Amino acid sequence: MHLLPLLTVVAAAAVLYGVNRRLGGLPATIGVTLWALVGSLVIIGAGALGSPVRSLASALVARVHFRETVLEGLLSLLLFAGALEVDLPALLGEKALVAALATVGVVLSTGIVGGLTLLVARLCGLPLGLPECLLFGAIVSPTDPVATLGMLRTAHAPKRIEVQMAGESLFNDAVGVVVFFALYQIAAGHTVGAGAIALSFARQVAGGAALGLAAGWAAGRLLSRYCRPPLGLIVTLALAAGLNPLAERLGVSGYLAVIIAGLMVGNLQLGGRLRHLWEIVDEALNVVLFAMVGFEILVVPLGPRVLAGGLLAVPAVLLARLAVVGGTLAPFARRLALPPRSVVLLTWGGLRGGLAIALALSVGPEIAAAPLLLGLTYLVVLFSIIVQGLSFKRLLRPPAT
Numbered sequence: 001m002h003l004l005p006l007l008t009v010v011a012a013a014a015v016l017y018g019v020n021r022r023l024g025g026l027p028a029t030i031g032v033t034l035w036a037l038v039g040s041l042v043i044i045g046a047g048a049l050g051s052p053v054r055s056l057a058s059a060l061v062a063r064v065h066f067r068e069t070v071l072e073g074l075l076s077l078l079l080f081a082g083a084l085e086v087d088l089p090a091l092l093g094e095k096a097l098v099a100a101l102a103t104v105g106v107v108l109s110t111g112i113v114g115g116l117t118l119l120v121a122r123l124c125g126l127p128l129g130l131p132e133c134l135l136f137g138a139i140v141s142p143t144d145p146v147a148t149l150g151m152l153r154t155a156h157a158p159k160r161i162e163v164q165m166a167g168e169s170l171f172n173d174a175v176g177v178v179v180f181f182a183l184y185q186i187a188a189g190h191t192v193g194a195g196a197i198a199l200s201f202a203r204q205v206a207g208g209a210a211l212g213l214a215a216g217w218a219a220g221r222l223l224s225r226y227c228r229p230p231l232g233l234i235v236t237l238a239l240a241a242g243l244n245p246l247a248e249r250l251g252v253s254g255y256l257a258v259i260i261a262g263l264m265v266g267n268l269q270l271g272g273r274l275r276h277l278w279e280i281v282d283e284a285l286n287v288v289l290f291a292m293v294g295f296e297i298l299v300v301p302l303g304p305r306v307l308a309g310g311l312l313a314v315p316a317v318l319l320a321r322l323a324v325v326g327g328t329l330a331p332f333a334r335r336l337a338l339p340p341r342s343v344v345l346l347t348w349g350g351l352r353g354g355l356a357i358a359l360a361l362s363v364g365p366e367i368a369a370a371p372l373l374l375g376l377t378y379l380v381v382l383f384s385i386i387v388q389g390l391s392f393k394r395l396l397r398p399p400a401t
Contacts, residue, residue: 005060005061005063005064006064006069008060009060009061009064009288009291009292009295010288012036012039012291012295013032013036013287013288013290013291013292014287016031016032016035016036016039016287016291016294017031017032017287017291019035020032020034020035026390027150027151027153027154027389028150028283028286028287028290029146029147029150029151029286029287029290029385029389030150030151030290030385030386030389030390032287032290032291032294033290033291033293033294033382033385033386034294034386035294036290036291036292036293036294036295037294037297037382037386038294039294039295040057040294040295040297040298041297043057043298044297044298054298057295057298058298058299061292061295061296061298061299062299064292066292066296066354066357066358066361067358067361067362069292070289070292070354070355070357070358071355071358071362072244074285074288074289074354075146075255075354075355075358076240076241076243076244076254076255076258077240077241077281077285078145078146078282078285078286078289079145079146079170079173079240079255079258079259079262080236080239080240080258080259080261080262081240081262081278081279081281081282081285082145082146082149082166082170082262082282083170083258083259083260083261083262083263083266084262084265084266084275084278085149085166085266086163086166086167086170086263086266087163087267088263088264088266088267089267090159090160090163091163091166091167091263093163094160094163094164094167096332097164097328097329097332098164098167098168098171099171100328100332101164101168101172101324101325101328101346102167102168102171102172102174102175103172103175104328105168105172105324105325105328106141106142106172106175106176106179107179108323108324108327109137109141109320109321109324110134110137110138110141110179110183111134111137112137112319112320112323112324113133113136113137113140113141113316113317113320114130114133114134114135114136114137115133116316116319116320117133117136117137117313117316117376118130118133119316120309120312120313120316121133121309123312124305124308124309124312125305126305126306126309126369126372127368127369127372128369128372128373129369131183131186131187132187132367132369132372132373134183134186134187135180135183135184135187135363135367135373136313136373136376136377137320138176138179138180138183138184138359139180139356139359139360139373139377140313140317140352140356140377140380140381141172141176141179141320142169142172142173142175142176142177142352142355142356143165143168143169143172143350143351143352144169144173144351144352144353144354144355144356144384145166145169145170145173145355146286146289146353146354146355147290147351147352147353147354147384147385147389148165148166148169148349148350148351148353149166149169150286150290150389151349151351151389151392152165152166152349154393155349155392155393155396156393156396157345157349157392157396158396161342161345161346161349164342164346165345165346165349165350168346168350169350169351170259171256171259173255173259173355174204174205174208174253174255174256174259175201175205176355176359177253177255177359178200178201178204178205178253179201180359180362182197182200182201184362184363184367187367188364188366188367189366203251203252204251204252204253204256205253205256206252207247207250207251207252207253208247208252208253208254208255208256208257208260209253209256209257209260210252211243211246211247211250211252211257212243212256212257212258212259212260212261212264213260213261213264215239215243215257215261216239216260216261216262216263216264216265217264219235219236219238219239219261219264219265220264220265220268222235223235223265223268224268232274233274233277236265236274236278239258239261239262239265240258240262243257243258243261244257244258289353289354290353290354290385292354293353293354293357293381293382293385296357296378297378297382300374300375300378301371301372301374301375302375302378302379303375306372306375306376306379307375307379309372309375309376310375310376310378310379310380311379313376313379313380314379314380314383317352317380318347318348321347321350322343322347325343325346325347325350326343326347329342329343329346344395345392345395345396348388348391348392348395349388349392349395351384351385351388351389352377352380352381352384352385353381353384353385354381356377356380356381357374357377357378357381359377360373360374360377360378361374
């Protein structure tokens with residue numbers, strides 16, 4: 001990660017945030033993405049007319065290293081900040097449904113998206129085999145907590161739907177990353193047995209959960225006794241920034257550890273100043289991340305066949321989401337007395353965001369279809385953030401009678 005290009009993007013994100021507030025008034029994450037996308041398209045148009053501005057801007061965006069910036073920097077902080085906001089008792093009341101969506105749901109969605117993407121590839125003439133299509137399914141199946149929580153802040157969804165969406169988006173990321181790297185090994189031609197995948201999955205999840213519980217408990221004891229702003233900031237930053245690298249050394253899921261620690265700390269009686277500080281950090285990092293998503297179009301390969309494949313991949317991903325949500329909610333519908341239109345709201349509100357792009361950028365040159373996977377992922381993410389994100393609040397309105 002190069003500091004100067006990143007600071008340039010941060011400055012651009014701040015400008016776009018101001019522009020959005022003055023002109024559009026859209027939710028910050030959606031507005032910043034949209035304005036960054038518009039600016040990027042203007043740069044692409046100028047490049048087509050012979051201006052060197054596109055090559056300069058593309059080089060700058062490439063040097064930010066989106067994957068490393070997100071996976072090794074922003075994501076842990078954003079997951080922790082998001083977990084602080086979740087009502088833990090309410091989440092525990094939805095634990096069975098959230099667990100089903102975040103585990104079995106991710107696996108089933110990966111398979112369904114993979115199968116539908118293989119059909120899309122045949123229709124559009126894209127050189128994708130089943131392993132690559134399943135890898136794409138693993139990339140786009142987890143809902144993005146950053147995008148989803150950002151949308152929920154302004155949507156005012158029913159409390160139970162909000163808790164279900166927030167809980168699922170937080171936990172299915174940890175599961176999705178494990179599934180992604182297992183399928184990555186298979187797509188790269190390595191022999192990986194089902195037993196080894198299951199063992200790795202169990203170790204990652206159980207180990208990450210144990211680490212998060214231990215760290216959250218220790219931090220909670222410390223903050224309960226000495227909850228002064230300087231110490232509270234140091235302790236929470238240590239959890240948010242330090243747990244993921246520690247978990248990597250232990251071979252367990254760092255994101256899951258960060259989420260669980262954040263949930264535990266978030267339900268303590270923290271000082272108002274500390275909570276307000278994390279709200280500011282969360283909003284600032286969200287603005288930077290979604291500006292990066294909009295600018296990323298400068299370096300994503302988007303040829304005519306990829307555009308056609310992306311247009312067909314969007315309904316394929318939504319159809320898979322609908323099948324998984326509907327199938328998962330069916331056993332719980334009567335026992336949990338779910339709110340009306342839960343299937344529709346959970347399907348349309350399951351946004352994809354920066355994590356999906358970061359995972360797509362993790363696919364190396366040993367997989368020849370890596371540029372195609374990145375292009376398809378980017379188009380699905382753009383549709384998710386802009387179209388689904390903007391229309392979700394309208395979907396919450398009761399149907400006209």
